[in-house]
Amino acid sequence: QLQLQESGSGLVKPSQTLSLTCAVSGGSISSNGYSWNWIRQPPGKALEWIAYIYHSGSTHYNPSLKSRVTISMDRSENHFSLKLSSVTAADTAVYYCAREVSGGGQFDFWGQGTLVTVSS
Amino acid sequence: QSALTQPASVSGSPGQSITISCTGTSSDVGGYNYVSWYQQHPGKAPKLIIYEVSNRPSGVSNRFSGSKSGNTASLTISGLQAEDEADYYCSSHTSSSTWVFGGGTQLTVL
Numbered sequence: 001q002l003q004l005q006e007s008g009s010g011l012v013k014p015s016q017t018l019s020l021t022c023a024v025s026g027g028s029i030s031s032n033g034y035s036w037n038w039i040r041q042p043p044g045k046a047l048e049w050i051a052y053i054y055h056s057g058s059t060h061y062n063p064s065l066k067s068r069v070t071i072s073m074d075r076s077e078n079h080f081s082l083k084l085s086s087v088t089a090a091d092t093a094v095y096y097c098a099r100e101v102s103g104g105g106q107f108d109f110w111g112q113g114t115l116v117t118v119s120s
Numbered sequence: 121q122s123a124l125t126q127p128a129s130v131s132g133s134p135g136q137s138i139t140i141s142c143t144g145t146s147s148d149v150g151g152y153n154y155v156s157w158y159q160q161h162p163g164k165a166p167k168l169i170i171y172e173v174s175n176r177p178s179g180v181s182n183r184f185s186g187s188k189s190g191n192t193a194s195l196t197i198s199g200l201q202a203e204d205e206a207d208y209y210c211s212s213h214t215s216s217s218t219w220v221f222g223g224g225t226q227l228t229v230l
Contacts, residue, residue, distance in 0.1 A: 049219040105154040106171040
């Protein structure tokens with residue numbers, strides 16, 4: 001059974017960079033047919049898709065966040081990562097990593113989510 | 121990209137049916153059969169319940185069904201049960217090769 005687990009700093013100061021990693025077990029991020037995604041949810045608000053990276057390494061970003069976001073993968077460690085720069089309080093959210101079945105839009109496996117708070 | 125439009129809340133009594141709409145544009149919902157629906161209980165990660173407009177993953181109850189007409193997708197839950205009380209989100213592929221979610225709908229089982 002595929003499992004995803006987010007990790008990273010739970011508290012980030014304004015203007016700094018948020019860094020998160022999603023460790024994948026029970027499957028390989030190098031497998032064809034999937035993309036690996038970051039999705040966030042501010043407290044009490046809706047889900048917001050952030051970015052994805054394909055098994056090939058190609059990436060796509062939410063246009064509203066594109067200038068501040070970088071997604072990357074480490075095939076040897078079987079994990080992928082998110083960096084969000086110049087954070088503000090508006091970036092406070094639960095951040096989820098999720099697998100998508102390429103092209104179909106099925107986010108079929110999710111991590112449990114990790115709360116990141118932006119505060120001084 | 122703008123969030124897809126969902127009603128903020130819907131409610132129904134046990135045994136009844138409810139429908140949640142998800143309205144987008146021809147650049148997302150209307151342009152692709154890549155609409156998914158997710159159920160989220162408080163404090164939990166979302167769970168996929170419908171993909172590609174009307175397909176159910178293995179293990180999801182057949183009380184959940186999906187459809188689409190033009191720029192609006194719909195999720196119908198029949199035979200409402202107390203355990204269905206949750207937040208529901210739609211998502212769609214976009215013409216920019218990105219994904220967009222709806223604003224979410226809170227379902228209350230009366």
